[in-house]
Amino acid sequence: MRRPAKGSNRLLAALPPADLALLSPHLKQVSLEQDAVIVRSGDRREYVYFPHSGAISFMLDMPNGATIATAMIGREGALGALSILGPSRSSVTAVVRVGGTASQISVSRFHAAYIGSSAIRDVVQAHTGAILMQLQHVAACNGLHSVEARLARWLLELHDRTEGSVLSVTQGTLSQLLGVRRTTVTQMVAKLRAVGAIRSDQRGLIEIDRGRLEEASCECYRIMRRETDRIVPDEAVTPRLETRGR
Structure with a gap:
């Protein structure tokens, strides 16, 4: 599957x-470190936040200190857009996994x-649909697919939001994304390395072979990519979201 085109935030x-x-x-333009x-x-x-580049993961923090990623966004999404539902506190911890830039606006102005x-409102609805779709597939993927396939999926999602073919990501970060021990990550990395993916x-640098990594991944990656592109089209494909009553 071809990598997404690079450019501005797709919602904006x-x-x-x-x-x-x-x-x-x-x-306001801000850096995502x-x-x-x-x-x-x-x-x-x-x-x-409307990312223009980079990747942000939504992390669910458990009472015992464990964490697991529930979703990841880049230039196809936004962080905090659902604040329009009313004053509330974040239910997840948002961590930058791939550095980049974003446009920032206060909740009140937005x-x-x-x-x-x-x-x-149409853009927020599209973003909400994309996030809900991702949450559903990640939940199903966590329960149905192997750690190796899930690791391949997360690496592909990071690669989609990274320039070049080399990812700067530690095994500690991968452990957090997957919700498994670092020893398990070490074993899964070795398996992907063995098949040339x-x-x-x-x-902490990982160079990927995209074709082989896609073969090692489960079908969830392809489904989520396809559905995200359908819900939130890239301006390279279509310049405007379909809106109702305009």
Whole structure:
């Protein structure tokens, strides 16, 4: 499967100029530094982020200290967009896994624009649908598929949001994403290395062979990619989301 095209945030790119103008004066460009925690579980959400590059994982923190990833977003999504449902605290911890950039806007400014624009409401609805789809597939994948196949899927999702073929990701990070011990990650990395899907070193750099990694992954990766592209089209394919009543 071909990697997604690189470019601006797909949700912002889907907005007609007049609707984007409601947001533009209040958008601030920020850097997403690898391993940075943008919001912690239980924190009040203050900003909405529209990534232009990089990857953010949504981590569920368990009482015993274990973590597992429930979703990952890049330029096809947003962090904090569901704050329009009302003041609330984050149910997940959002961690930058691949560094990049994003447009940041305060929750109050975003809510005001949301109220005044049906196109922005359509974009939020599309984003919500994409996240719900991903949550469902990740839950099914965690219960039905092997750790090796799940590792291949997460690596592909990271690769989709990384320039080049080399990922900077530690086994500790992979352990958090998968919700397994590091020793298990070590074993699964060795299996993927044995079939030529990846090459890794002690510095936490993983070079992937995309074709072989896709063969090692379960069908969940392809389904989620296809459904995300259907729900939130890339501007390289279609410049605007379909909207109702416009």
